[in-house]
Each structure stands twice: as structure tokens, then as C-alpha cells.
Amino acid sequence: MDRLQIERIGGLAGFGGPHLKSRGELALSDLSPADRQAVEDLFSDPRKAVPAHPGEADAFRYRITRQTAAGAQTIEVPGNAVPAALRDSVRDVLE
């Protein structure tokens, strides 16, 4: 229940497709209180997370999944809304 799964998607190269992946995982308990709160806010209403600039293109987005008693919750939000600790947790790989 403590784990967060993070996937970076989009960008010019289209991360998240069949070959190009960028994934990470970390424990909520390893985050700072401020980052934990930021993650909680994102899950509370991901629609509040809007791109930093209107008109931006090819920016990364992040798909974040957490486990709850009700099942998995997944949100998809722009990179500028994601704490650096989560952004930095992903590794780019070819599959």
C-alpha cells in the first residue's frame, strides 16, 4: 500500500509505446512530508494539475499508480506538477 509506481510517457519520442519505456517505483514513506502532500493533492484532483504553459507540446506526462483498499488508483498528470523525487525515479529503457 506504500508503493508508488511511476511511468513517464509522451515527449517527442512517444515514451510509453511498445519499445520505449520509462518507469520507476518508490515508497511513499521515503518521500518528504511536502512531497507526500503534493502526491496526495494530485490524487485528490488531478484535473488541477495543468501544463505550466498553454500551447506546450512534446512535454512529458507522468502516470502514477498507488494501491488503496479500494484497488489501484491511477492518475495521469503533466510533468511540471510532479515532485522532482518522482520525476527522478524513472529510468529510460528499450523493450
Added chain:
Amino acid sequence: MPCMCFVVPRDVLTRLAQDRELSAELRKGMFATAQISHEIRELRSQAARLTSVAMAHAGALVELAPAPAVTVYDCKHTQTTPGTPVPNPGSSSDPTAKRTFNETTSVAQFYKDVFNRNSIDNHGMTMMSSIHYGSKFNNALWNGSQMIYGDGDGSIFVDFTNGNDVIGHELTHGVTQHSLQLNYSDEAGGLNESISDCFGSMFRQWEAKQDVKTADWLIGHDIMGPTAKARGFICLRDMADPAAKHCLAPQPTQYSQITPGMDPHYSSGPPNLAFYTACKALGGKSWEKIGQVWYQSLTAFGPTPDMTMKPFADRTRQVAQTLYSTTPAVAAAVDQGWKQVGL
């Protein structure tokens, strides 16, 4: 694995905020969410209206410059933009700075010479780029007002400024923002991406003075790193064969294969193939006629942020007939292109 969806309509939020069977704290949260969501939507609508009004009066706007200034900033591997200015980037000892300056200047020339457009906004807007963004950053993007380039991780990707089509692609996102203003999701997002690929590829062909037969039609060929190449990936996308195995990001080839919510870098496959097919059917240089049709369709009709692919296809057919009324082969080629992808 079940996935909870958070896209709740405002009326549902409002109703829940008034539901006395819910806790006061929950109702308060629902009310706040409804109010904030409403304000964000209003802000977006207002921003879109402002840009539309500004564009409607664009003819009366004074040009900033007869040709755009080109500036380059160095992020020095941080994620702070724009970074520090690179003095005289055209003669910089940093090959990335020099290349970015030269290729961006060349894109400005391409738009001026081929489409008589003065920079991104057609009013001489400064073309600003930030290089060396982040650490081993595997991306290049248009952030709404400038270009940002990563160095790549040296394994999957190398320096993103190595691709002149990449630079043309990113700058064209700016042109789209200042013309058709396409959204960045669903079909409009796919069109947005495709237009950047089309003009990025055209720029690459224009620089190399290639005709449609000698062009490679690859996107991202020059940014592929050794690990990707070793796996047989020679490009991100191939406009001539979007589903090819040599593509790192293979795309659908038919409009019917596009699904709701598909990433724009994948839903751009069919319009990319339509453009390629039209160019090949007509022959010659891509930017001379088919490129003109695409440019007019992009810039001559005002903003349509939620445009879908069928109306865009129909618009290019109409523009081809109007622009080249004495050369019906152009409209026939455009029609052939869209029919190839089921539109």
C-alpha cells in the same frame, strides 16, 4: 487492475457538495474542487478567446522585427530555464550552441522563403532556445514560448539538436500555437504532432535540396543512440511507413486504428502517411505544392483548437483545388493521400 477515474463533471461535484449524507469535510472538498475546476476552465476559455481576438486583428499588429532574432541559452544541465545567455552562439565553441543557432536561423529562413512567414507568430517573434537542459534528458519540447533541448543519455538517444527535423518539428509547434491553435489531445493532438512532423521533414528536405524520391521521410534519424541502433531502430517515426519495425515508436497507418486518448505521437501516423502519399503521388519537392496546401490549411482559417482529422482532410482538399485550380493533379494527390489512410 482496476483504475479509478477522477474526471467528474461539475454538476456531479456540485450535487455531492450539497449531499448532506456526506461528511462536512468531504462536502467542503467537493465544493472547493468544483469551484477551482470552474475557474480553471474559465481561465482557459478566456486565454483562448484572447488569442483569437489578437489573431483576428493580427494584420494591424506591428512587426517586432523584419526577421526574427535567434537566441540560445545554456541550462548547464539544470532544469532551470531559460538558463544563461550564450554570447554569439553562431561562433560558439560549444557545438550544440552553434548548431542550435544555425539550424534555428535556417528554420526561420525556410518559413520566410517558402511560406513568406516571419517567424513563429508571423510578426518577427524572437526564436529562443535552451540547450543542455537537465541531465541526460531524453527529450526536446516546445514549452509554449521557446524550444528546450536535452543532450540525450548517450545510449538510447544522443543530443536532440543533432536532428534538424527535430528543430523544425519543435518550432512548428509554435507556428501551430499561433495559427490553428490545436489542442494537444485526441485527434487534434494527433494533427498537431503530424503538422510538426510534416514541416520538420519538409525543412530537412529543403536544407538537403531533396525531392520526394530522395528524401528519407524519417523523423529523428539523427538523434538515435548506439543502443537503439544496435536494436535495429533507425528513427522515431517513418512517415512513409509508420508501422515499420525500424521505428522506435511505430504508429497506426489507418484512421480507424486511432483510439480515444491515444498519445498524439501515435495518432499522428495516419495524417503523416497521408502527407507522404500526397507528396509521392505528385512528385517534385514536398514544400513546393503539397507543403503549400498544408501551410494554408494550417494558417489561413483562424483557430480551431478541437479540429478533428476529417475536417482537416477536407480543408486540404478544398485548399488544393483553390490554390491550384489549373493543376488538378495537386488536389488528386491530396485526395489520394487521405484515401490511403481511410479518410
